[in-house]
Amino acid sequence: MRTDPILPHWMPHTGETIPHPCGEDFDAVRVTADLAAPALAALGARTGPVLANHTTQTWMFLVPPGSAPPGRWTLGVRVMPRGATIGIPPIGRTGGRDIHWAVPPGRGVTYADDLKRILTGPLAPAVPTRGTGSQASSTTPPTARTAAPTSQRPLSAALLAVGELLLAGHSEAQIAKSLSRPLGTVRQHLNRLARLFDAPNPALKAAALLGRGRLSPPPVQMLAPDVAPVDLAVLRVLAGIGRDAELPVELRPIGPFLDHVDELRERCGARTDAHLIALAAAWGLLPTLTSSTSRREQ
Structure with a gap:
């Protein structure tokens, strides 16, 4: 069975979702759904493969391997550690509640620096507030950052x-x-x-x-x-x-x-x-x- 030559070699050749480790062919940035949708809109044409899972309310932005060191960027955003496996669905699976392609491979590349700047920068999508009487919208424009109090001791x-x-x-x-x-x-x-x-x-x-x-x-x-x-x-x-x-x-x-x-x-x-x-x-x-x-x- 021939595959589309623009598709990466790690795509499944059958109709099944297959596990694939992070850190070899791509790094994966896991983003909560409330942050992922506006980030995807901000990236526009600068978007590579993106996975979505409505059941877990998380999205995975796939970026070039080695470009996103593992760890948390900000609340709701985490770079998956090398070797962690994620499910890769077939190219035609673009909907449903379980893992599917929000943006299928073959369209372009998401660069980690662009994604990080969008998710952590001054115009980053706001994270909803929990445990308060008012509901904060994820699309509410953030205002200027208020500096957190820090120690007055000199930096090392x-x-x-x-x-x-x-x-x-x-x-x-x-x-x-x-x-x-x-x-x-x-x-x-x-x-x-x-x-x-x-x-x-x-x-x-x-x-x-x-x-x-x-x-x-x-x-x-x-x-x-x-x-x-x-x-x-x-x-x-x-x-x-x-x-x-x-x-x-x-x-x-x-x-x-x-x-x-x-x-x-x-x-x-x-x-x-x-x-x-x-x-x-x-x-x-x-x-x-x-x-x-x-x-x-x-």
């Missing part, structure tokens, strides 16, 4: 070193190489910063490191590019110091917002979202992120 030298390289636009692997530390250790430090500052993504970590006077922006060589009010609004929301209500209506969906962030990164010469926030702070475009540092230096 190791955390500061990782933070400085994060602000300079280094990836996890580059930070590990620069500090001659194992990649796992660097990830532990970044997770520690995330917990300390309630900052699940790099942009929010950068804003917290700058805004609380922990670190100064990195030196910059180029002059600030021309920015419009909408650019400043996007930067403020990305940094967690602005509300999405400040954005034009056309940028409030997650997809267009992320497209504008990508354009800003390119225009500003920023390597990452964290680097973009650091550059904006260095140019004085986000003065609230440098005011505490300025007071400390006086």
Whole structure:
């Protein structure tokens, strides 16, 4: 029996669902249904294979192998550990209560960085509140993040070193190489910063490191590019110091917002979202992120 050549080799050749281990041909990001649907809409054409299971109310986004280290990204989102098996249904199973394809293979690729930014970023779908009298909708637009209280003790030298390289636009692997530390250790430090500052993504970590006077922006060589009010609004929301209500209506969906962030990164010469926030702070475009540092230096 011939199979469609665009389909991956791990697809079943019969009408049965077969188990397949994570970490070999793909990484699997398990997402609760209330977060998965708006994330899928935000990804749009940038979506690869996605599994859905209405019985368990979970979806699985399949991303390139090795691109999503196992662990929890945020409440309701977990990267499955290497070797964990998930069911792979036949290509024609696109409905039903049990596992089926929400997006069948062969359409495209979901990149882990895009998915993580959507699920943990400033415009991430809100998680419903439990145990309260009011029902929070998963589609309610989130407002600016409220910083969780943290210890006033100085950060350790190791955390500061990782933070400085994060602000300079280094990836996890580059930070590990620069500090001659194992990649796992660097990830532990970044997770520690995330917990300390309630900052699940790099942009929010950068804003917290700058805004609380922990670190100064990195030196910059180029002059600030021309920015419009909408650019400043996007930067403020990305940094967690602005509300999405400040954005034009056309940028409030997650997809267009992320497209504008990508354009800003390119225009500003920023390597990452964290680097973009650091550059904006260095140019004085986000003065609230440098005011505490300025007071400390006086």
